[in-house]
Amino acid sequence: MIVDVLSESSADEAAIRILVDAVLQLESQAPPGFPRMEFRRGFRGVLKVIPAVLKRAYYHTDADLLVVVLDSNGTPVTEGTSGEKRESRLYRIRQLFDETWKHIKKRNGRRPLQTTVGLAAPALEAWLRCGIDDRVTEAAWIRDLKAGASAPRRIRELKQAVYGTDKPSLDQETSRATEEARRLAEDIGALERSFPIGFGSLARDVRARKDPT
């Protein structure tokens, strides 16, 4: 299965591929081509390149799946239909996918390309702490955010916990993120239960692509 992964850094992408493979229960391949991002660009940076990445994945690769994972930072973590929905990055990326698909001309013989979005709350490092620190869950972050917690401060704490520093080099970041992702892959259900919106919905989409019914 060919899976393209887009996230906020190449270290994040390496970890996410391991998690997606754990859901798929197979070793996915990356589509051929140049590596995309070597540095952190944040939500807006990813948002800007999504149309180009989706078009490239559809027209120029045989990718079966395009997985996009963003950090929620201080934005709402919801799939619901409340007033928060429009601020949710899940909603915004899905909208962008829908909009981009309208401009893609379907090619005969092209295998379907499924797109899916994950939202790490407040950052990918929270997923990487799952199973180590029971206090780090999606529900806990949603509660803390409503109580006025600062996302940058929490993310800095999470980085410190995962990397042992809040200034990791790209090598350190990749090495630690993939190490933790391999640990999580041993029991991927635990990550789905702890992060049911941001990771659970992604896992459901990924399984649906593997076993379409």
Add this chain to the structure above:
Amino acid sequence: MSEQSADGSLESVHFQNFRVLRDTVLPLTRFTLIVGPNGSGKSTAIQALEIAGGGNPINRDRAASAGLPENAEIKVTLKWRATKWHAETSLRWGRSGWGGRTLKQTHATPAFTDWPATERALDAKLNSLRSYSLNANAVAEQVGLAPQMELTNTGAGLAGVLDRLRDEAPERFEALNAELARWLPEFDRILFATPERGHRIFLLRTSDEQHAIPADDLSQGTVLSLAMLTLAYLPTPPSIVCLEEPDRGIHPRLLRDVRDALYRLSFPEEYGEDREPVQVIATTHSPYLLDLFRDHPEQIVIAEKTGTEARFERLSDRPDVEEILHDTPLGEAWYSGVLGGVPIER
């Protein structure tokens, strides 16, 4: 050693009537990145630090802010802070010109008694300050070998510095080769040649065909990357390093590695290094480089020019910074002008 104000490190520099810096304080941490438009005092601040580090002092006419009365003093005050003491190094230009550099203790805990030794250490630290504005042609130049070779302000002398590193710290030289191959996978080793007796040039060996490419045939970005990387791998780098545009000539995709190299200097303990931290003061115009410091607004200083006066402001001191950076990359926020520090509109 705390990050915010390392023991015996520069905490700030106060400029009074020094060129465009009429009255402003440059706050410093172990690593500081100054962004701002041309003419906003970034290079002027570095020029003052060069003078503090023993560089040639400019004369009063050049040091003075435009329109400064003849009897007004020009002063640059470097504030040092350590756990047990505070001190100030002052540069002064009086009516009759350059008045010299002085150092005085401004605070000490009762337990602190060894000011003379501290004074000598601070003088040595300041004298080891180096400022770099790397130029690819200078970096690639052939060098005449001499003992204790150092990089000059433009990066000239790199071949000699690398030659010395290979001889005196071979394990570091190997680590540098490995890191170079990671930055620029098309190359796998630094080589040397002797074009004439007592002279050296460096060459880079290609990974695939094992061809040795002389420095002056390499791309500008390649030689500038190697110079940046070499600075980060020196066994005893200068105590204070000022760097004008470390991103110059380097592809944006390599900027994360450039940031890591700068952090290796400033936060050696995070990179497995067993040496004193280097206080780094860098400048940039690159929103891409700035993006990489989003998690550390305390390390960013915005230089703002209004009329004939420039001022510095630490990004983390702005009350609205979290709100502004909500979902916007730092570089983009700066480029858009919402953080200030951009050229004025005509």
